[in-house]
Amino acid sequence: MRPPTRRCVLAALGSAATLGTAGCTGLRAQYLPRTHRRDADPSGDSGPWPTLGHDARRTASADGPGPDADARLTRLHGANHFPERQVVVGPDFFLFVVRRWFERGEDGDDPFSGVVAVDKSGAERWRFGTEPDVGVPTVVGNAVVVEDTNGTRAVDAETGAVNWYYRSGYGFPHVSPAVRDGRVYVGGRRFLALDAATGERLWRTEEEMPAAQTCSATADGVVVSNGYDGNGGGLFCLDAEGGSVRWEADVASTYDPAAVGERRCFSVDEEGVLSAVSMADGSVEWTRNRTTDGEHLRYEQPVLADGLVLVGGWNAPLRAFDPATGETAWTAGPADERHYAPVAADDGIYGVTREGTVYEVGFDGTERWRRSIARTVTCAPSLADGALYFGSRSGETVEEWRGGFDRFGP
Template identity: 35%
Template sequence: MVPSSRRRFLAGLGVVGTAGLAGCLDAIPRFPKRVHDRDAVLTPRSDGWRSKHGGSARRGVTDGSLPSDATASPVLAVDDWWEVQPVFGPDEVVVPVQLPPESDAHEPSFEGLVALDSKSGDERWRFAYEKPFATPTVVGDTVFVQGKTTYALDRTDGTRYWEYRSGYGYAGTAPVFVDGVVAVIASRSRTVAGVDARTGEKLWSTPLVSEFPTGIASDGDSVYACTPGGGDDGPGELARLDASTGAFEWRTDLDARVSTPTVGTDRVYAWVGRRLAAFDGATGDELWSVRLRTSDHRYPPVVVDGGQCLTLEQKRGRNPNPTLVALDATSGEVQWRGPSAHELDTVQLAANETHVYVVLDSHDVAAVDRTDGTVTETWELPGHPTAGVAVDDGTAAVVTREEFEESVTLLN
């Protein structure tokens, strides 16, 4: 039996230990899952290029066109072969960047989101956050962007509406917006999460198969998600989720790696291995597919508009540059093959009602007639592009590289 004096001594140590531990815990900073400063403003809505992938307002479709006398001006030096897509908001361009180190420093001077005036290129605001960066999405007066955390920012000044610790995103996983819900990929947990777009409150989380989700897209009602599959990960998958609950509406297993989907009027388009395939948006049934690739390198962009599907066909032989190609969005029949574009893994497309804009293998931006694939105008860039061209309201934005220096370049 332990003597009473020793019991009192041990009990005293326990009290001190507990108090000490509590004190230590109180000293450790707490990181809440969600920080809500104020409700995000989701109006006014506008059409146009809003992100690298996605649905009707987020698939490279714009009402604007480039003027014939547009000239290219580098407006912001960026670092490290920057490939994240510039995105237009009303009167501004927003892009995640890493800025070059100052003087002899080894670390970048800034990492995060920068907003530039779309006409002058003058900086409007910046918001620091951690890599890896995802391409942002603009909805009304809110910019949604994801790193390790998903943020909702005031588009006018870059101040925070809210943040939610969603987990890692990456350049292809732009947030999507559906009827008041923002869906994001938390790639480490292999889930798609639905968050209240105004407040940042988590509404649902849906686990997916495979190593990590490839990307997500949206229409007016649902969220479409892909997992890549292939190799030891089993089949790829294309799935449609209810935007309000995250429940699966359908799931389609596919026998090859699957790209981020692009949403048309009633169909979903995605690369499945080396073929471009169209799926019924309501059922997930495959409707047609066309083999357009000769390797399993990165996926070419897909723009769907006005019954036409625009993408890049990889060439055979020594020339690695792809060819711009137009397909009938209903049947998959090739309508025309156009000019050679820049490298397959860096080019993006932007289309208005009459033309599609693409970076040529000569490193110029070209306007290509959507009826026959002929080049009608070109604009010279100051260097090699490292991300595709975005067009909105008479201005184009592209990241270019000259020798060892990258820059955000505006054409207007």
Template identity: 25%
Template sequence: MQLRKLLVPGLISLTLLSGCSLFSGEEDVVKMSPLPTVENQFEPEKTWSTSVGSGIGDFYSNLHPAWQDGNVYAADRRGTVKAVNADDGKEVWSVDLSEKTNFYSSNLPALLSGGVTVEGAHVYVGSEKAQVYALNTSDGSIAWQSKAAGEVLSRPVVSDGLVLVHTSNGQLQAFDEADGAVKWTVNLDMPALSLRGESAPAVAFGAAIVGGDNGRVSAVLMKQGQLIWQQRISQATGATEIDRLSDVDTTPVIVNGVVYALAYNGNLTALDLRSGQVMWKRELGSVNDFIVDANRIFLVDQNDRVVALNADGGVTLWTQSDLLHRNLTSPVLYNGYLVVADSEGYMHWINADDGRFVAQQKVDSSGFQTEPVVASDKLLIQAKDGTLYAIKR
């Protein structure tokens, strides 16, 4: 039987499984680090905020805002999708994708979970109900809606006329960008136990590179949906079921013919794009997406350490360990700073050169689960209660 666990960025929600035989000891308590004291070198400014429905609550979700041509697009779990002006946060349009029914006093929620992605004239979002929506950026009307092979937990990726979706049951599917027709499906295999979350594919030179719950990275030729190579970067080992989790839920990063991939309980690995052969690996695990920039890798590991490494061999440049178990989001680079947010609603600004804190701000009491998004001169971030913020340095 497949067991899917609720996951918050950087940490499995242990409290939901207390008393379960997955754990070897009676007291597997992880304590959140206290908020570090930071003397702000500058004060980040909230330029505007607006509500996007009811947010995600305590559910796992990969919903985060997207930005294109002066508009910001965001969604909530129930089915609200909004476009707002990036300068002032004023609503451009709003649609409701929840299911209208005569049998209930209110609409059935759409359970949106994967997205938001904006590309060209369409906004793409997927759902736990295995639906993929393409909305027109002009007014939010549905351009097409298609049935996926399973829950869509990762963001759709658009490339070469295809919309790629990685479903919770291990299927990588390609939909026609024009009409939503299924072009091909590749089975990436599933273990008996895995984390709740899926890798979004990275694309380069006509290939989609995607992580799997089986600890492998796969390369698929997008034109035919043909598997080119697979490489294991994480091996299921350990005394407990949790220790043996080996999901590759992060999105691979492709730079100069090198695929960088990161697994939970596994390795940060550099692979040759053409062959999939391992170039180097470093014992380091995470479920958070990571950054490769200027020959440096920035990541948040599964214990919420923020780490910078050299991209040529994985040598550690610095480590920031004052945010342990604060359920950090993936990092983002903005104006030369590394920015992460946490489950208590704080945003932390870190010097990318040495790992020292330069600023800290409390933004939202409901907390954050998904990373900030850079939109020109602003940072966009969506809180768990659905509030969307624009922040400037």
């Protein structure tokens, strides 16, 4: 390969205006990872469920009521693709992620992976193609932040046009970027804070953190899930202002984001163990794992609601723990199905299982109703406008699958 000329090197190190020089594209990407077309607009209403777990703390608790037992089940958008990750509800549109799916009747075309935006009637507004491994998008005002394995984009919520792009290097966007107080927090070669409007880098960690998976954010700290506990704990907390490390928690590798409370955060590691970690110093206050007849089973992503820590899991009921002691407060729901992470409303806790059971539980653990739907649910629910939203499919084999996302509510 022909080495770069001195002119190219100077162009890469100089002002952005000189970077139009032919042959310098590779160096431009290396030294200036941001592409800026226009500022994103993070102002305005972000919607009733704008990100994974409802908010940057990933509590999955939202204002307003949930549905009744006799709620109507409506397929809002269908194809052979279906969401495998939580649906996002913006102010007047929905966002869902699909990976490697062919459209029916379009044999021979490349499969589509990316984000699909539809309006409240279910009509497609736009779609944005990404790498197959793409996280749950986050709505911030009039922008949507999307992260895939190569980098992070802010796209226009109305059109899907890219406002800015930051090439962060290989990341693990299995979950969702966190956005708070004008900052976008994402992983990559190093963990980064970006300006939500411009995509400019505000800070990055001094050391490489290539296994940073995802995060939760508070007003002054960022709790990062670490997929490799050999370079520190499975969780660590960064200062939101400058990115310095406040603490590392001695838990196993962690891929899902923590649910962050005032005094503690709660995470489930790769071994399925639920841990309560002090937000003051990162000490592990208690842990709980699941064993059934000697078989180790994992919990799902935790949820915070009305002074409880809630976790679902495989082949066991929904379980509620006391956040201070780790003692079991109650169990509810089907005992032999896969429970996704539930959602908490003003009037109760709502859960769905992979097998198609929808149920409501009071905050005291009393099961109020249970209903079976004739679909396989494919992701955890979201809550908005008194309804649950989730991905699902019907059919036993791949050839028979009919998928999409559904509304369970009035």
